[in-house]
Amino acid sequence: MSEQQFEPSVIAFLCNWCSYAGADLAGTSRIQYPTNLDIIRVMCSGRVNPLFIVNALQQGADGVLVSGCHPGDCHYMEGNFYARRRFTLMNELLNYVGVDAKRFNMSWVSASEGAKWKDVVEEVVENAKEAGPFEQFRRNKINW
Amino acid sequence: MERMKIGKEKFGDFLAALDKQLYAPQKVGETLRFVPITPEDKLDLEFSNTTVPPKSVLFPQTETLYRYELGKTDLNLPDDEAEKVLLGVRPCDARAMAIVDDLFSWDYNDPYYQGKREKTTVVGLACSDPEVNCFCTSVGGGPASTEGLDLLLTDLGEVYLLQPLTEKGNNLCREAAEVLEQATEEDAAAAEKLHQEAAGKIVRKVDTEGVTEKLMELWDHSLWQDLSRACLGCGTCTFLCPTCYCFDIQDEAEGLEGRRCRVWDSCMFAEYTLHASGHNPRPTVRERTRNRVNHKYSYFATKFGKIACVGCGRCINLCPVNIDILNILAEVIKEAI
Amino acid sequence: MVDLEKLRTVAKETISRDDVKYLIGWRQGTYGFRVTPCFIEEPGEAEQLIFSPLCTNNLASYLIVTEKLPLPRGEKPDTRKVAVMVKGCDSRAVVQQLIEQGIKREELYIIGCPCEGVLDLKKVEAKFPHILDPVAAQWGKDKIIFQLPEGVVEVPREEVLAQKCLDCRDPNPVIADITLGEEIEAWGNGEYQDVKELEAKSAEERWAFWEDKFSSCIRCYSCRNVCPMCYCKDCILDRLNPSWIYRSTNISENTAFHLSRAFHLAGRCIECGECERVCPVDIPLMKLNQKFSKEVEEKYGYRPGIDPEAKPLQSSYRPDDKEDFIL
Incomplete structure (x- = not known):
């Protein structure tokens, strides 16, 4: 598969209240953006377990996005503050073991930011394309 | 030849x-x-x-x-x-x-x-x-x-x-x-x-004569409590034992495909004997340590006529807390009449 | 240095107290350089106790790992204290357990032992192989003095000390009911040299390094079991439904295991180095843990297990936490 043809698979964990609504807005506003994303809706970015990211990479994701409300706007007051610490550390860990830094992304997208959502998706997909197919610890690469 | x-x-x-x-x-x-x-x-x-x-x-x-x-x-x-x-x-x-x-x-x-x-x-x-x-x-x-x-x-x-x-x-x-x-x-x-x-050059020794019966005599002896108390319940001794053969069977799926595989298991893990009801017949490290020693020197010996230990010393070398099977056997021999 | 006579006297007094059920300490192991944790229930047994550079075990793990049988009906729980001997790093484990409310302060009687660094037995046993008779060791000035069967041998401390001890910043117990011996001046600089060396490499080199290490893992979980901070009643690794990390050993599952183990200790690891010490296949786990120690200290000015009043790192936040990687 050549560089140009590679279409990455990106798993996105979106919080119900902001980012998912933002993506919804992008859709109803007919904003065009790449379709490489598989969205998993969660109630809050603070609900995302770092193991989800490891597991997504194991199961074949080439990139992962976690997106929540802007700091201070969390529906549950402080969920995204915890998420911020957690994924700042997770990002460091993934980097440290040699997973390309472009594979893991986090963003704040509010319910009114359909346009920002498009920018985020474009950047995340572009990042995953640059990083190429993820093979380091994919499950199905292991000989069963 | x-x-x-x-x-x-x-x-x-x-x-x-x-x-x-x-x-x-x-x-x-x-x-x-x-x-x-x-x-x-x-x-x-x-x-x-x-x-x-x-x-x-x-x-x-x-x-x-x-x-x-x-x-x-x-x-x-x-x-x-x-x-x-x-x-x-x-x-x-x-x-x-x-x-x-x-x-x-x-x-x-x-x-x-x-x-x-x-x-x-x-x-x-x-x-x-x-x-x-x-x-x-x-x-x-x-x-x-x-x-x-x-x-x-x-x-x-x-x-x-x-x-x-x-x-x-x-x-x-x-x-x-x-x-x-x-x-x-x-x-x-x-x-x-x-x-x-x-x-x-082999310096460590143990007299295994009659140890199979002695272990059974000492089933409830307090030495098991004393000798196992430091055990952390990890699988080092069993996974690296050349005669340990316990396994677990797991199903692993990936998309539309899957496999059934067997993986090493260890009697030193608390979940090894854990029942679905929550009851565990070997609830503490005492029972689990006793099982490991008894299995090698008594149960297996009774069933197959040979001790399931070859003296490679791995479990002694690698135990994080110095639980020493020779020391346990020495205590058993000392305590049994 | 901790005086042995004093240590045993204090232990005797402690175990004689009505409100103490047992004392966890160290005693000579069954051969060579090995030392084993021991549980003292009678004053007479206190004579076995030692404290030397061979006392590597972090006894704070036993405050958590010790299994309790269900009480027979009508019987009241034994609420007496557990006395425990701690080095500097071990005391940080106790503090962190207190921070997380894993244990209660009133359940503990802490005997602090200022420590000048413990040995890396892999280094020591490579230097002095084939030693069966019990060996005693003690601290000298910048050296370790061994009483080997053939006589007294002195070795420079850098040659035999565990890596984590060469960088130690907390030789004195940060929490104790009674402290034995004099306070020791800390020598560590907190520069995380090991971590920085690895960080300086490219992503490919880093992965090659960890792929090699992770692929040797046999998943005996001794790193988890020995860890004083790993005390979930229901560990994710033991769960079968959902089974986040499969039991099979391959680079995929092993990496997932090591990433989740390390992450669970982010902002909690107190750098006692027990995981690395007990690993039968010598995976350099402290290189993972210290990465977090470094990041947590740099980003949030937080060191786990120092201040019993602090909040756990990941269940607290500041509105102005750094977020430079977030889009």
């Missing part, structure tokens, strides 16, 4: 002459374990013993039993047809194979283990430098014990002496006859001398 010898520099040619999948100790991460090699690979057999015993080849830590696909009715069985040669197995670990053989062919002939076992030729290397915790001579073995081996190598400095022990061992020598030379009487005598020297 008679004893043969080969110069160490020609050992690669010996391996190349064998048309088989070779396994030998190589460094993975920081430790030695048996992995597939080619005759060109650098072989270093100058070690006391591998960290992971060669059971990892015949009884892999993860072994696929069958694969399946959603929506299809046929199962895909793995076929491991390759003829294998295990190189540089220490006599203690080879004895362990002979012990585990009994288990895997007892009430049910385990096709996965036996299939590989039948196709495997075990080439041992007599031990010249036993570690401090080696006690093979106390449990019926020795640094040049031949049980479980097909061919025994002895390192004579410049050359290896080859002593075929079974038909499989003879076949290896025949296949590689071109690179082998006839060994002399002196070579055999030198090897014999080395074997005896190595046996003399």
Whole structure:
């Protein structure tokens, strides 16, 4: 598969209240953006377990996005503050073991930011394309 | 067949002459374990013993039993047809194979283990430098014990002496006859001398006479509490034991495909005996430690007539908290009347 | 240095107290350089106790790992204290357990032992192989003094000390009911040299490094079990439904295991180095843990297990936490 043809698979964990609504807005506003994303809706970015990211990479994701409300706007007051610490550390860990830094992304997208959502998706997909197919610890690469 | 010898520099040619999948100790991460090699690979057999015993080849830590696909009715069985040669197995670990053989062919002939076992030729290397915790001579073995081996190598400095022990061992020598030379009487005598020297270097000992019954007498003795209390419940002693064979069966799925596999399990884990009800018949490290010792020295011995311990010393060397099976046996012998 | 006579006297007094059920300490092991944790229930047994550079075990793990049988009906729980001997790093484990409310302060009687660094037995046993008779060791000035069967041998401390001890910043217990011996001046600089060396490599080199290490893992979980901070009643690794990390050993599952183990200790690891010490296949786990120690200290000015009043790092936040990687 050549560089140009590679279409990455990106798993996105979106919080119900902001980012998912933002993506919804992008859709109803007919904003065009790449379709490489598989969205998993969660109630809050603070609900995302770092193991989800490891597991997504194991199961074949080439990139992962976690997106929540802007700091201070969390529906549950402080969920995204915890998420911020957690994924700042997770990002460091993934980097440290040699997973390309472009594979893991986090963003704040509010319910009114359909346009920002498009920018985020474009950047995340572009990042995953640059990083190429993820093979380091994919499950199905292991000989069963 | 008679004893043969080969110069160490020609050992690669010996391996190349064998048309088989070779396994030998190589460094993975920081430790030695048996992995597939080619005759060109650098072989270093100058070690006391591998960290992971060669059971990892015949009884892999993860072994696929069958694969399946959603929506299809046929199962895909793995076929491991390759003829294998295990190189540089220490006599203690080879004895362990002979012990585990009994288990895997007892009430049910385990096709996965036996299939590989039948196709495997075990080439041992007599031990010249036993570690401090080696006690093979106390449990019926020795640094040049031949049980479980097909061919025994002895390192004579410049050359290896080859002593075929079974038909499989003879076949290896025949296949590689071109690179082998006839060994002399002196070579055999030198090897014999080395074997005896190595046996003399073994310092730890235990008297296993009657220990099977003694363990049963001491079932409820307070020594189990005292000797096991520091146990952390990890699987180091059992996973790295050459005679431990417990496994768990797991289903692993990936998309529309999946497999059923067996993985090593350890009786030292609390969840090993945990019932679905939440009840655990071996609730603490006391019962679990007792089970480990009893299994090796009593239950297995009663059932199969031999102690399931070969004295390799791994469980003593690697225990994080110095739970020492020889110390436990010494206490048992002392306490029993 | 901790005086042995004093240590045993204090232990005797402690175990004689009505409100102490047992004392966890160290005693000579069964051979060579090995030391084993021991549980003292009678004053007479206190004579076995030692404290030396060989006392590597972090006894704070036993405050958590010790299994309790269900009480027979009508029987009241034994609420007496557990006395525990701690080194500097071990005391941080106790503090962190207190922070997380894993244990209660009133359940503990802490005997602090200022420590000049413990040994890396892998280094020691490579230097002095084949030693069966019990060996004693003690601290000297910049050296370790061994009483080997053939006589007294002195070795420079850098040659035999555990790596984590060469960088130690907390040789003195940060929490104790009674402290034995004099306070020791800390020598560590907190520069995380090991971590920085690895960070300086490319992503490919880093992965090659960890792939090699992780692929040797046999998943015996000794790193988890020995860890004083790993005390979930229901560990994710033991769960089968959902089974986040499969039991099979391959680079995929092993990596997932090591990433989750390390992450669970982010902002909690107190750098006692027990995981690395007990690993039978010598995976350099402290290189993972210290990465977090470094990041947590740099980003949030937080060191786990120092201040019993602090909040756990990941269940607290500041509105102005750094977020430079977030889009």
